[in-house]
Amino acid sequence: xxxxxxxxxxxxxxxxxxxxxxxxxxxxxxxxxxxxxxxxxxxxxxxxxxxxxxxxxxxxxxxxxxxxxxxxxxxxxxxxxxxxxxxxxxxxxxxxxxxxxxxxxxxxxxxxxxxxxxxxxxxxxxxxxxxxxxxxxxxxxxxxxxxxxxxxxxxxxxxxxxxxxxxxxxxxxxxxxxxxxxxxxxxxxxxxxxxxxxxxxxxxxxxxxxxxxxxxxxxxxxxxxxxxxxxxxxxxxxxxxxxxxxxxxxxxxxxxxxxxxxxxxxxxxxxxxxxxxxxxxxxxxxxxxxxxxxxxxxxxxxxxxxxxxxxxxxxxxxxxxxxxxxxxxxxxxxxxxxxxxxxxxxxxxxxxxxxxxxxxxxxxxxxxxxxxxxxxxxxxxxxx
Ligand SMILES: [Zn+2]
Numbered sequence: 001x002x003x004x005x006x007x008x009x010x011x012x013x014x015x016x017x018x019x020x021x022x023x024x025x026x027x028x029x030x031x032x033x034x035x036x037x038x039x040x041x042x043x044x045x046x047x048x049x050x051x052x053x054x055x056x057x058x059x060x061x062x063x064x065x066x067x068x069x070x071x072x073x074x075x076x077x078x079x080x081x082x083x084x085x086x087x088x089x090x091x092x093x094x095x096x097x098x099x100x101x102x103x104x105x106x107x108x109x110x111x112x113x114x115x116x117x118x119x120x121x122x123x124x125x126x127x128x129x130x131x132x133x134x135x136x137x138x139x140x141x142x143x144x145x146x147x148x149x150x151x152x153x154x155x156x157x158x159x160x161x162x163x164x165x166x167x168x169x170x171x172x173x174x175x176x177x178x179x180x181x182x183x184x185x186x187x188x189x190x191x192x193x194x195x196x197x198x199x200x201x202x203x204x205x206x207x208x209x210x211x212x213x214x215x216x217x218x219x220x221x222x223x224x225x226x227x228x229x230x231x232x233x234x235x236x237x238x239x240x241x242x243x244x245x246x247x248x249x250x251x252x253x254x255x256x257x258x259x260x261x262x263x264x265x266x267x268x269x270x271x272x273x274x275x276x277x278x279x280x281x282x283x284x285x286x287x288x289x290x291x292x293x294x295x296x297x298x299x300x301x302x303x304x305x306x307x308x309x310x311x312x313x314x315x316x317x318x319x320x321x322x323x324x325x326x327x328x329x330x331x332x333x334x335x336x337x338x339x340x341x342x343x344x345x346x347x348x349x350x351x352x353x354x355x356x357x358x359x360x361x362x363x364x365x366x367x368x369x370x371x372x373x374x375x376x377x378x379x380x381x382x383x384x
Contacts, residue, residue, distance in 0.1 A: 003207035005254050008133070008144045008168040013246065015235060018174040021087070021134060022049045028130040028169060029085030031056045033078040033105075035098035037090025038063050042136060042177075046089060058083060062090065065158075065268065065275070066097035067151045068111055074101040078129075087132045091189070092140030092275065095133045096148035099168070100161050102131035103148075111150075116362070117159045118152055124163040133168040136177040138228075138241040139189025139276050141196055141249020143171035149265070149275075157269035160362070175242040179233050186229050187336035188276030190241055194221045194329070195279040196248030200255035202290070202306045203366035210255040217247035218313040222328075229336055256366025259358075259379060260286040266357035273344035280338040284330040285382040291322045293369050303368035342384045351377050 012020055025032060032050060034057045036043045047057045058081045060074045078086065078101060086105065088098025104111060106126045112119040133143035142148075147162035181189070197217030200210050224240030231237070252261075260282045267278050287307070294304045304322060311325030312318060346354075355376045358364060371379075 001207070003209065003254070005207075005209050006146070006164055006167060007250055007253065008171040010169070011144065011171045011173065011246070013173045013243070015174060015176045015239065017172050018046065018134060018177060021046060021132060021172050022053050022055070024170050025050055025055055025085060025087060025132060026053050028132070029083070030054065031058070031081060031083045032085045032087050033058050033060060033074065033081070033083040033098070033101060035060050035062060035074060035086065035088045035090070035094050035101060037061070037094040037136065043089045046134070055085075062094045062097045065093050065151055066100070066148070067153060071097060071100045071104065071111055071150060075104045078105050083129070085130050085132070087134065089134045089136065091135070091137040092142040095135060095140070095142040096150070098133070099131055099142070099166050100148035100150060103128040103161065103163065103166050105129045111161070114161055115150070115159050116162060118155050118157065119159070124165045128165050130169045132170045132172065134172045134174070134177070135245070137181060137185060137189045138175070138178050138238070138245040139192040141193070141245050141247070141252065143168060143173060144246060144249040145253040151269060155269070158265045173242050173246050175235065175238040178238050178242060181232060183229050183232070186232065187338065188274055188280060189245070190221065190225045190228065191280035191283060191333065191336070191338065192276035193217070193241060193245040193248050194225070195260050195283050196252050196257070197221065197244060198283070198287070198310055199258040199260060199366065200248070200251035201310060202303050202368045203256045203258060204303070204368055205256045205366050207255060210251040213247035213251045215309070215313060217244040217251070218310060220244045222314045222316070225332065226335070257363040258286065258367040259290065259364060259371060259376070262358045262361040262364030262367065263354065263380060265361045265363065266354055267341070267346065270350070270354070271344045271346055273341070277338065278341065280333055281341050281383045282379065284326050284333060285379045287329060288326045289371065289375055289379045290368060291326065293371060293375060298369060301368070340384055346384060348381065348384065351380050354380055
């Protein structure tokens, strides 16, 4: 056994911890680029606190999933204002955008020099500017991952800027920031969180350290997601979901993902569908095809035993079979009104190109068994 584990330098978790951002930021810099999501007023208290403490703030709004152009604009603003610190406050989009801007602020050259797939894929040569991540949703775990997912509309793809140098200096996870999320966002992000504790658990790169995070995360989603969906201010349920999201980030950054995220990247590049909704729509089908394929081609595999464990954690039934976990996921997707992928304009005719792109996606490398093009097509077609 050999494994590695890397994460943010410091993680602070708990209701009310957002108040700890100001004193920590003050130790890292005096001029902050504050990258925020679509509701800038949500960051108003944080910005006021920073300014009162002598940290000048330059706000940069990220309305949707970040594009290459948007990252370049943010870096330009940060250079112009001589920022020495970046804070990402928002959902996965704002945090990933901030992470990329912090990296580009200190490294020479253009974004394309460092991008996977469409760029030169060079390594970042210099440490990123200090970066503080403050998630306001519970799903992506982006506060502890080492990549930023960026869209290139020109290439119709989503690609990652990836480096251990991009890990946040500080991640502050305050479940209270998620209390007012509407049910739809709670459902999409919550099922992304669930996907991100299941895929690393059955991944061929799983290790004992990530296993603990995943098992704990699966259990918490199982007991809390419905409650958080129906009663947003249920502090206990929101805390469970924020923890599951954090654990998913810790796990996926170190153990990889699988078929669901393998499809999510190319789908998100070609269609305007939210990442969480895409993962939710694919999850039961990805699990089902993986289980069936493992039974047929690798019946003695450890991964199959792991799918059974997932089912037992989700259902709370000590005798549950792997397929019962699929059923549990299918039911919650139905109850939480997860739309099929067809509602985002994805058609049967798009299946071949998506299968081709998914089979080359970096997330697919973690899938517990290599799926054929036909099996991949089945996962996607069922989710349409
Ligand atoms: Zn995800």
